[in-house]
Amino acid sequence: MTVICVKNLCKYYQNVKAVDDVSFTINEGHCFGLLGPNGAGKTTTIEIMEGIIEASAGGVYYNNQPMNKALASRIGIQFQHTALQDFLTVQETLDLFASFYDKTIKQEALVELCDLGEFLARNNRLLSGGQKQRLLLALALINDPDIVFLDEPTTGLDPQARRNFWQLIQNIKAQNKTIVLTTHYMDEAEHVCDDIAVMDKGKLIEQGAPKNLLEKHFNEVFIYLPIAQVPAELIVENHWQQIDNHVEITSKHVEKTLSYLMSKQVSLTGLHVKSANLDDLFLKLTGHSLRD
Numbered sequence: 001m002t003v004i005c006v007k008n009l010c011k012y013y014q015n016v017k018a019v020d021d022v023s024f025t026i027n028e029g030h031c032f033g034l035l036g037p038n039g040a041g042k043t044t045t046i047e048i049m050e051g052i053i054e055a056s057a058g059g060v061y062y063n064n065q066p067m068n069k070a071l072a073s074r075i076g077i078q079f080q081h082t083a084l085q086d087f088l089t090v091q092e093t094l095d096l097f098a099s100f101y102d103k104t105i106k107q108e109a110l111v112e113l114c115d116l117g118e119f120l121a122r123n124n125r126l127l128s129g130g131q132k133q134r135l136l137l138a139l140a141l142i143n144d145p146d147i148v149f150l151d152e153p154t155t156g157l158d159p160q161a162r163r164n165f166w167q168l169i170q171n172i173k174a175q176n177k178t179i180v181l182t183t184h185y186m187d188e189a190e191h192v193c194d195d196i197a198v199m200d201k202g203k204l205i206e207q208g209a210p211k212n213l214l215e216k217h218f219n220e221v222f223i224y225l226p227i228a229q230v231p232a233e234l235i236v237e238n239h240w241q242q243i244d245n246h247v248e249i250t251s252k253h254v255e256k257t258l259s260y261l262m263s264k265q266v267s268l269t270g271l272h273v274k275s276a277n278l279d280d281l282f283l284k285l286t287g288h289s290l291r292d
Contacts (some may be wrong), residue, residue, distance in 0.1 A: 008058035020202035031179040036199035076145035105144040114138040130161030186278035218276035223249040
C-alpha cells in the first residue's frame with residue numbers, strides 16, 4: 001500500500017531549480033532510499049516531505065492527504081547533525097523528549113529496539129559515535145511514528161557500527177514502519193533499501209528496487225587485472241578502461257574473455273571479477289560517483 005506520494009514537486013530559489021518536477025511513491029513498511037550527490041536536490045526534497053520548508057509547486061501526500069499538523073505528529077526525524085544536551089544522561093534525555101509528546105512508545109520497548117540498555121546512565125558527552133546514533137534514532141522513534149526519516153545516519157561510523165545500525169533499521173521495518181533514508185553509502189542502500197530513487201541536478205533520473213535496477217542497466221560483469229600485466233596495445237585495441245593501477249574489462253561472457261586473455265599470454269595473477277553494484281549504477285546514470 002502506498003503511504004507517501006510525491007507529485008510533481010518543485011522548489012525554486014531565484015533562478016535555481018533545486019527540485020525540478022520530482023514524483024515518486026513509497027510503500028508502507030518499506031525502506032526507501034533517496035540517493036544523490038551534494039546539490040542533487042535530495043535534502044530539499046526531504047525537507048519538503050518533512051514539512052520543514054514549503055514547495056514552490058507540486059505536493060507531498062500521506063495516505064492521500066496533504067501534510068498537516070496531525071500528520072506531522074506521525075513522523076519521526078533523525079537529522080544528520082543534532083546537538084544533545086550536555087550534562088544529561090541517556091535516560092534523562094529520553095525522559096525529556098518523551099515529555100514533548102502526548103503519545104509515546106513504551107520506553108522499555110524503545111530501549112530494547114535501539115539497544116540502549118548498556119549505557120542508559122551514561123552522560124551524553126561520553127557516548128561513542130555508534131551509541132550517539134542509536135540514541136538519536138530512539139529520539140526519532142519516541143513518538144511512535146508511522147514514518148521515520150533518517151538523514152545520513154551512519155556518516156562517520158566505523159564499519160561494525162554501521163552494520164549494527166543496519167540491523168536497527170531492519171528491526172524498525174519489522175514493525176511495519178516506513179523509513180525514508182538518505183545516504184552516501186551505496187552498500188548501505190543496497191543492503192537496507194527495498195526501493196531507491198536517484199536524483200541529480202534537481203531531477204529524478206531513476207527509481208526502483210536495487211536488484212531490478214541493476215538487472216535493467218547491466219547484463220555484464222567487470223574483470224580487473226593489474227595494468228602492468230596487460231600490454232598497452234591490447235588496452236587500446238579493445239577500448240578497455242584504466243582505473244588507478246588496474247585495467248577494467250566489461251564482459252558479457254567471462255569464460256570467453258578469460259580465454260582471449262590467455263591466448264594473448266596475459267597473466268591472470270591478481271584477476272578480480274565483480275558484478276555491478278549501486279556505485280556502478282550511479283556512475284552510469286550520472287556520469288560521476290556519488291561522492292563527487
